[in-house]
Amino acid sequence: DAGVTQSPTHLIKTRGQHVTLRCSPISGHKSVSWYQQVLGQGPQFIFQYYEKEERGRGNFPDRFSARQFPNYSSELNVNALLLGDSALYLCASSRQDARSGNTIYFGEGSWLTVV
Amino acid sequence: TQLLEQSPQFLSIQEGENLTVYCNSSSVFSSLQWYRQEPGEGPVLLVTVVTGGEVKKLKRLTFQFGDARKDSSLHITAAQPGDTGLYLCAAIIQGAQKLVFGQGTRLTINP
Numbered sequence: 001d002a003g004v005t006q007s008p009t010h011l012i013k014t015r016g017q018h019v020t021l022r023c024s025p026i027s028g029h030k031s032v033s034w035y036q037q038v039l040g041q042g043p044q045f046i047f048q049y050y051e052k053e054e055r056g057r058g059n060f061p062d063r064f065s066a067r068q069f070p071n072y073s074s075e076l077n078v079n080a081l082l083l084g085d086s087a088l089y090l091c092a093s094s095r096q097d098a099r100s101g102n103t104i105y106f107g108e109g110s111w112l113t114v115v
Numbered sequence: 116t117q118l119l120e121q122s123p124q125f126l127s128i129q130e131g132e133n134l135t136v137y138c139n140s141s142s143v144f145s146s147l148q149w150y151r152q153e154p155g156e157g158p159v160l161l162v163t164v165v166t167g168g169e170v171k172k173l174k175r176l177t178f179q180f181g182d183a184r185k186d187s188s189l190h191i192t193a194a195q196p197g198d199t200g201l202y203l204c205a206a207i208i209q210g211a212q213k214l215v216f217g218q219g220t221r222l223t224i225n226p
Contacts, residue, residue: 108157
């Protein structure tokens with residue numbers, strides 16, 4: 001069975017541009033979460049979606065947005081990119097939402113470099 | 116201020132030595148998780164500890180949850196080069212629907 005898949009794996013953008021990152025959860029998983037991991041630090045929570053509804057939001061500016069589609073895949077959008085947005089963006093999926101404490105599985109991430 | 120403080124942040128030891136890394140907080144958690152992340156990959160769950168004082172073993176790795184459920188430790192016996200990686204502790208924040216991570220311990224085992 002395929003794990004969590006993310007695309008693209010690497011990309012370079014210029015300051016001020018917009019980026020869309022994509023994630024396909026494990027089959028049967030209805031919850032998708034997004035995390036930002038800056039080099040040398042642990043992942044920071046950005047969003048969680050469950051059954052296409054936003055269930056949690058981290059401390060990120062409004063330039064960050066996300067959505068979940070009927071097939072449970074998800075997109076993370078970042079507008080007006082800043083140099084500080086350079087990071088590994090991780091997507092994670094689980095069968096249920098975070099309150100259930102069930103196991104979440106991470107993808108390999110999308111490396112974003114803003115120049 | 117980090118909700119979960121990990122120490123040390125960096126650790127480099129020789130193959131065969133033992134080591135312990137720590138995850139501390141002033142908050143009480145219903146459960147705490149440990150992940151391992153290798154370069155170019157996402158974190159992989161190693162264990163979840165739920166009960167205060169709980170000890171779980173995974174081969175040469177021993178995980179302990181503090182009695183007050185505010186802290187945890189990971190002990191590795193006879194470390195091997197394959198244990199090299201970033202070790203992260205994490206806790207689910209109830210109500211906020213999010214998993215909070217520590218800053219990680221980057222472990223290097225030298226042959």
